[in-house]
Amino acid sequence: MSVSLRDVAAKAQVSVGTVSNVLNRPDIVSAITLERVQKTIKDLGFVPNAFARHLRAGFSRTLGLIVPDVANPFFTEVARGVEDAASKRGYAVFLCNSDESANKEEKYINVLIQQQVRGILITPSNRDPVHLEALLDRGIAVTLLDRETKSRTQCSVSVDDVRGGEIAIEYLVSLGHTEIAWVCGPESIPQVSDRGSGVANAAAAAGISISTIRVPLMNSIKGEQVVGEILSLPKLPTAIFCANDIVALGVMKGLLDQGVRIPEQISLIGYDDIAFAPSAAIPLTSIAQPAYQLGVASAELIISECEEGDAHAHQQIRFQPKLVIRASTSKPS
Amino acid sequence: MSVSLRDVAAKAQVSVGTVSNVLNRPDIVSAITLERVQKTIKDLGFVPNAFARHLRAGFSRTLGLIVPDVANPFFTEVARGVEDAASKRGYAVFLCNSDESANKEEKYINVLIQQQVRGILITPSNRDPVHLEALLDRGIAVTLLDRETKSRTQCSVSVDDVRGGEIAIEYLVSLGHTEIAWVCGPESIPQVSDRGSGVANAAAAAGISISTIRVPLMNSIKGEQVVGEILSLPKLPTAIFCANDIVALGVMKGLLDQGVRIPEQISLIGYDDIAFAPSAAIPLTSIAQPAYQLGVASAELIISECEEGDAHAHQQIRFQPKLVIRASTSKPS
DNA sequence: CTATTTCATTGAACCGATTCAGTTGTTATA
């Protein structure tokens, strides 16, 4: 069935040790043997068994990536970054989807331990992930993704969500808006609460008060449904900031259906700058996050931790979000 | 560092064989020993090393899934289906992104061989994937995903794209449209060419001719840009069928920007029924594919192939697409 | 011409879980 290193050794008339050396330290093998063995490897179609290799080595060249929602374009971009960076360094990646459930998260962590992954990149569902500490005892590196650690025992790569919230509000204020609504999801989602803090900071700095409207789920249907509530606020807002683009697009549709003109009557700004934002009915102003780079940075960080060992210093990398201005925002009339 | 089965055996004062039996055939172990060993396993935090287990067994409980584009909502849904079904049967899944490149595809196949996956689910980039045959010799099951096989040596799970094209055109014809434009991508993409065949079939059956407009990339920007070309066709179409929803949303934006009313002046229909379709500026009529079920079915199929061995009969499962009618289509005026 | 170093190669031990022939102890059958 499968060709083993021993088969190659027999066919090439050398010892198993030599074949192993051809694979791992070709420089110490004589040119003539090297060539003969390499030819045999090709002829037999030999592919080394990663299990056996890493069983002996005690560690693998595999990473685990656990995200709360692969369907979210932000995380697919992150995943692409992780994959690209990892495969450049010869690592394979298990992509797991926790669906925001701590249960599924724990289950996947267990699977990844069984698979002997070298490191785990994770966006934990709850704020204080105690169970991750156990991984370090097992010699599995852990890097937090899109979350910041207080503990200094691990690396993290995140985007400054507080600043993102500030940027959005500061921009609206700079345009002259004073009646602003903040449409967000459940406070339990760290991104939501951080962006909310940014909103509060900027509002305080500008000396204005901002109405908060909460949707139970961050999808476009809920965004559309919440428009009625927005339009019946005691003071009609001249600008709306949504916690993500999907919700913002729902709100946009709801407003347009009600005959509200964007941005003339109400300005609208989203978060994430998803690929579809420029092609929305009204091209959407949004806060962009460097999702791909986030993935690349986290993969490189964890791989360096795996390979440098004790020489590795834990780092907390924090990216800055960026305002992308399109047609959905303007001065209030 | 890591706790091995031998450590558990020593601590619990039994042989390694007994500990193994506790894990794999608990019924043949006496109740008292069973309990003692299980307690020890918990105390030591022992997690079996999948490498060693499968090195011995000769096969793993891991699958590989290779898709052309994880960012495409269709494939993320498929992936969710695969993951859910696989993890229900105790299998882990490597998710790989080939980016439509045969090169990357080959590279990932190699990685998956090294990881000793039991089976590979793949949407191959080219129509005739010769290199996949080699996997069968290695004892790795292969199932085609969203592609059909002519060869009877493997399973496949697909959606009838030809029928999908027919359904869309038949529906438009039934509304009374006779001037229809078909906006599609490169002919090299199998989905595009199959849907195109369906369009041609239905057009022939209805005795009408349909203008084909091709975009080089299937994204919404290209969709928006192609609107000029559509509006300058010798005969202005009363309906447009797009090869996927993303392109359709671009076309929708382009039309609305030009002041064209949808569906009064032009009806619009997409393909895939992505989550955002109902929330588009004009809710989009689309052809839905059972993406999640596609994933579940393919995972179950390949796992049964892995476990039944020779008893397994290769199957070609083909799902039917479904028309979802929303506000973007109506009778021509 | 021997002594020492260098270079290429060998082959057995090892990683950790599984498997199975074999051992021990207990209970049912003739």
Next chain:
DNA sequence: TATAACAACTGAATCGGTTCAATGAAATAG
């Protein structure tokens, strides 16, 4: 009482690469 049948458990062999002390051969030094 002898014997068969069975249950519970043992421990060495095994899977396929990797590693490293040991070996042999050739090159260089004394």
